[in-house]
Amino acid sequence: MQCPVCKTKRCSPVELEEGLRASACETCGGRWISHEDYSAWLKHHGATLPEKPFSEVEFDVGDVQEAKLCPDCQRILLKYKVGHGLDFFVDHCPGCGGVWLDRNEWQALQGKNLHDEIHRIFSTSWQRQVRGEQMAAKLDQAYARRFGQESYAKVKEVRQWIQEHPQKRALLAFLSDDNPYKI
Numbered sequence: 001m002q003c004p005v006c007k008t009k010r011c012s013p014v015e016l017e018e019g020l021r022a023s024a025c026e027t028c029g030g031r032w033i034s035h036e037d038y039s040a041w042l043k044h045h046g047a048t049l050p051e052k053p054f055s056e057v058e059f060d061v062g063d064v065q066e067a068k069l070c071p072d073c074q075r076i077l078l079k080y081k082v083g084h085g086l087d088f089f090v091d092h093c094p095g096c097g098g099v100w101l102d103r104n105e106w107q108a109l110q111g112k113n114l115h116d117e118i119h120r121i122f123s124t125s126w127q128r129q130v131r132g133e134q135m136a137a138k139l140d141q142a143y144a145r146r147f148g149q150e151s152y153a154k155v156k157e158v159r160q161w162i163q164e165h166p167q168k169r170a171l172l173a174f175l176s177d178d179n180p181y182k183i
């Protein structure tokens with residue numbers, strides 16, 4: 001296999017997990033998994049593992065941004081943001097369905113138990129969720145800038161308390177009324 005990043009042919013077969021074959025580039029540390037190998041492994045993998053909310057271990061992921069060509073069928077690989085707390089893209093071939101992972105991306109996916117859901121990252125519903133996450137993160141920053149960190153922390157706490165309160169509507173009416181003691 002020719003590495004899509006460093007174009008060398010110094011790649012060797014590896015086993016990412018028991019029963020999951022891949023090609024590893026010795027120069028950049030990238031991994032190529034063919035659609036057939038991933039599907040075959042998934043079939044024997046069993047139920048999808050529950051996603052871990054936060055990874056204990058931080059990986060130095062070597063996300064390579066430039067366009068890459070599929071090492072099997074030469075098409076341009078498409079990039080898909082992983083999201084779910086992971087800030088990198090995985091490359092997917094629209095022709096043969098193979099997946100390219102840059103250095104340590106497999107380990108990061110595994111750290112969050114997303115390694116058995118890579119095929120789902122390329123779906124419309126996954127990508128819609130990722131965009132929702134990105135929008136929420138942007139709004140979070142905008143609110144923090146507008147209110148200041150301290151006020152924002154306080155208003156978030158109050159908001160959550162109101163949201164969970166059985167008299168939510170009455171509390172909101174009380175809060176928004178300039179003078180709730182006047183009839």
Ligand SMILES: [Zn+2]
Pocket residue numbers: 003004005006007008025026027028029030
């Ligand atoms: Zn390489």
Ligand SMILES: [Zn+2]
Pocket residue numbers: 070071072073074075093094095096097098
């Ligand atoms: Zn391909």
